[in-house]
Amino acid sequence: YPPIHVVGGGLAGSEAAWQIASSGVPVILHEMRGVRGTDAHKTDGLAELVCSNSFRSDDATSNAVGVIHAEMRMAGSLIMAAADRHQVPAGGALAVDRDGFSEAVTKAIHDHPLITVVREEITGLPPRDWDLAIVATGPLTAPSLASAIQAQTGEDSLAFFDAIAPIVYRDSIDMDICWYQSRYDKVGPGGTGKDYINCPMDEAQYNAFVDALIAGDTVGFKEWEGTPYFDGCLPIEVMAERGRETLRHGPMKPMGLTNAHNPTVKAYAVVQLRQDNALGTLYNMVGFQTKLKYGAQAEIFRMIPGLENAEFARLGGLHRNTYINSPTLLDPSLTLKSRPGLRFAGQITGCEGYVESASVGLMAGRFAAAERKGEAILLPPATTALGSLLGHITGGHIVTDEEPGKRSFQPMNINFGLFPELEPGSIVKPEGVKRFRGKDKTIMKRQLIARRALADCAAWLGQTPRFAESA
Ligand code: FAD
Numbered sequence: 001y002p003p004i005h006v007v008g009g010g011l012a013g014s015e016a017a018w019q020i021a022s023s024g025v026p027v028i029l030h031e032m033r034g035v036r037g038t039d040a041h042k043t044d045g046l047a048e049l050v051c052s053n054s055f056r057s058d059d060a061t062s063n064a065v066g067v068i069h070a071e072m073r074m075a076g077s078l079i080m081a082a083a084d085r086h087q088v089p090a091g092g093a094l095a096v097d098r099d100g101f102s103e104a105v106t107k108a109i110h111d112h113p114l115i116t117v118v119r120e121e122i123t124g125l126p127p128r129d130w131d132l133a134i135v136a137t138g139p140l141t142a143p144s145l146a147s148a149i150q151a152q153t154g155e156d157s158l159a160f161f162d163a164i165a166p167i168v169y170r171d172s173i174d175m176d177i178c179w180y181q182s183r184y185d186k187v188g189p190g191g192t193g194k195d196y197i198n199c200p201m202d203e204a205q206y207n208a209f210v211d212a213l214i215a216g217d218t219v220g221f222k223e224w225e226g227t228p229y230f231d232g233c234l235p236i237e238v239m240a241e242r243g244r245e246t247l248r249h250g251p252m253k254p255m256g257l258t259n260a261h262n263p264t265v266k267a268y269a270v271v272q273l274r275q276d277n278a279l280g281t282l283y284n285m286v287g288f289q290t291k292l293k294y295g296a297q298a299e300i301f302r303m304i305p306g307l308e309n310a311e312f313a314r315l316g317g318l319h320r321n322t323y324i325n326s327p328t329l330l331d332p333s334l335t336l337k338s339r340p341g342l343r344f345a346g347q348i349t350g351c352e353g354y355v356e357s358a359s360v361g362l363m364a365g366r367f368a369a370a371e372r373k374g375e376a377i378l379l380p381p382a383t384t385a386l387g388s389l390l391g392h393i394t395g396g397h398i399v400t401d402e403e404p405g406k407r408s409f410q411p412m413n414i415n416f417g418l419f420p421e422l423e424p425g426s427i428v429k430p431e432g433v434k435r436f437r438g439k440d441k442t443i444m445k446r447q448l449i450a451r452r453a454l455a456d457c458a459a460w461l462g463q464t465p466r467f468a469e470s471a
Contacts, residue, residue, distance in 0.1 A: 001025045004368050005133040007122045007145075009033075009046040011079060011354050012346025012361030013136035014105050018078035019365030021114040025372045029109065034119035038140040039224040039320075045102035046109055046117075047079060047358075053101075055083055055355050058094040060454065062446040064414045068359055068385035069094065071457040075366070075386075078108055079358040124148040126342060132372055134364050136345040138357070139321040146322055152338060153329050162321040163233045163289040164410050166301060167282050167313040168273060169417055171442075173197055178306035179260035183272075186256075196274055197283055199306040200259050200267035201252075209269075209303050210247065213240040216296040225320040235290045235318060251287025271304050277392065282313050282417035284410075290316040311442075313415040314352075325409050326350045326393045333367040333377045334360070334394065343368055349393050352411040359386055359414075360393065383449075384457040388418040419449050 001024070006017045009031030017027045033044045040050040057063040060070035072080045086100035109115050123144040126133035137145060150158045180194040187193045201209065216237055239246045248254070252269040259267055273283035290297060297315045302308055326349045329336055334343045345364035346357040363386060370377045380387035392412055412418070427444050429436040458465035 001372050002131070003028045004372055005030065005126055005130040007126065007133065007135045008137040008346070009109070009117065010136060010138045010346060011047050011358040012138070012364070013134070014047045014109055015077060015079045015358045015361035016134050016136055016345050016365035016368070017109060017115050018112070019076070019362055020369045021112045022076060023366070023369040023373070024114070025369045026114045027116070029115060029117045030120055030122050031117060032119070032121035032142060036121045036142065040140055043102065045106050047082070047105040048102050049096070049098045049354060053088070053095050053098045054090060055094040055096065057092055059092055061450055062443060064385060064416050065355055067450045067453050068355055068389070068414050070454055071385050072359055072362060074457055074461055074463060075362055077358065077362055078105060082108065125152055125339070132341050132368050134343045134345050134368055135348065136361055136364070137348060139323070139347045141322040141348060149324065153324060153336070157325045157329055159323055160320065162317065162319055162323065162411050164314065164317045165284045165286065165288040166297060166316045167276055167284045167417070168307065169311045169313055170281050170283055172309055172311040173273070173283065174306045174308065177261065181257055181260070184256035196272045196286070198257055199271040199273070199304050201269040201271070201305060203268045205303070205305060206248065206269040207244070209300070210240045210244055212300045212303060213237045216300055217293045218291045219293055233289060236288050237290060237292055277417060279417070279420060281421070288316055289318055291318050292316070313417045314413055321347070321411065323348050323350045323411055327395050327409055330394050332379055332390070332394050334364045347411070350409055350411050351389055351393060352413045356389060356414055359389060363390055378460065380460050381456040382420055384453045384460065385414055386457065389414050392418050416446055416449055419453065422448055422452070
C-alpha cells in the first residue's frame, strides 16, 4: 500500500501511526520536535507528557476514563501498553514514569518496520499528493500550519484558547429549586423557549457568592500563554472583581425570567445552565469560564441554589489550546468535509486530555487504514466510550443558543454524560438491599453503562468481552 502520512508525533499521532502500521499499511510520521520545539514540550521524545504524569482512573467498572483505557487496550493501543509497562504506584489511577513511557513509545515506533519517522515541521496543509493524511499536531500546533488550517476551514473554525465553563450532570441539579425557561421565553433555532435551567439567588446569596468568587484561589497563566482576555470571555472571578453589580448586569442578570416555583418573588440574580449535549444529560453554566482552581470551583459553585449537590462532568478553565470546530467541520470518521482523505486526531479535534487524545488517534488511525485497504470504515458503537467521545466531537454536541451562529463547542474529557442512556427499567434495586438511594442508583447506572460499553466494544472489535473487576 502507499503510505499514510501522520503529522505530529504526540499522544494521538503516535497511536494513529501504530494502529495504521499494525494493520499492515506503511506510515510516514512527521514530527517537528528535534527541528522546532513547542512552548510546553521539553524533549524530542514521541508522546511526551507535557504536565501531569497521570492517565487518571483505571477503574473500568464505574469510571468513564477507566472504561476508555480498557477499550483502548482491547484495540491494541500502543499508548496504553507503554503506560502499563511504565506504571508507577498511584492508588486507583494509572500514573506513569514519564521518561520511560515516552522512550517506550519512541522505541516501538522507530522499531516498527512499516513506520518511518521524519523530523520536520509541516508548514501548510498536507500536500494533495498525500492522498491520506492525519493532522495530530495538538494544542500547540505550530503557527504556520494553524494558519493554513484556518484558511481552509474559515476564520471562526479554529480557536487558539478554550474558555470552558463548568459542565454539570443534569440529574444532579435540584429541580425543586431550579426551573426551565429561556430568557423572555425566546425560542431560538431548534429551541423550545425552555432551553435553560435557571438557578435563583436572593441578595444575600448573591453577595456571599461574589465575595467567594473574589476570595477564591486562581491558577495563573503561563508566561508564553499571555493573558487572553477578550470581551465576552472574561473569567467569572475577574468580572466579580470589577464591581459588585457586574455579574448581575452580565451573565447573572435576572431579567426576563420568572421563578416557576415562586412566581411572585423576583430573583436578585440568576445563574443559567444551557443544554450541552444532544442527549440532554449535560448542562453548562453560561458565562462561567474561570481560572479558579478546581477545588475552589466545586466549593463555590455548590453555593448556587439548586447546585448544592451538583456533580461536575468537567470544571471550568481558560487555556492556550488550538482546536477546530469539529462538529461542523468533520464527518463521523474524522475526515475534513472540505478535503476528502484528510483526517484530524487528538486534542485539536476538541477532546481534552492525554487518554482522550490518544483514543481519537486510535480511531483516526483505524479509519484511515480501512480506507487505504478499501475496507468499510466501522465506527465504534455509540454505547462505547470511544463511540461516545467520537459522537461528541463529530456531531453529538448541540447548539441551542439564543444567538444563532454563536460558537459554543468546547473541549471535553470522556465522562458518563456523553454515553446514551440505559434502556428504561435497567436500574433495579438489588435483592436484599434495604435502602437504595440516589447515590446507589448513580453507581449502578455507571456500572451498567461501563459493562455495556465493554461488551459492545468487544463486539465491534470481534472479540469476546472480558469483565475483570478492574479490567
Ligand atoms: P501533543 O501531544 O501535543 O502532540 C502534538 C505533536 O505535534 C507535538 O509533538 C508537536 O511537536 C507536533 N507538531 C505541532 N505542530 C507541528 C507541525 N506543524 N509539524 C510537525 N509536528 C508538529 N492533558 C492531560 O491529560 N493532563 C495534563 O496534565 C495536561 N497538561 C497540559 C499542559 C499544557 C501546558 C498543555 C498545552 C496541555 C496539557 N494537557 C494535559 C493536554 C495535553 O496536551 C493533551 O491532552 C495531549 O498531549 C494532546 O495530545 P495530542 O497528540 O493531540 O498533542
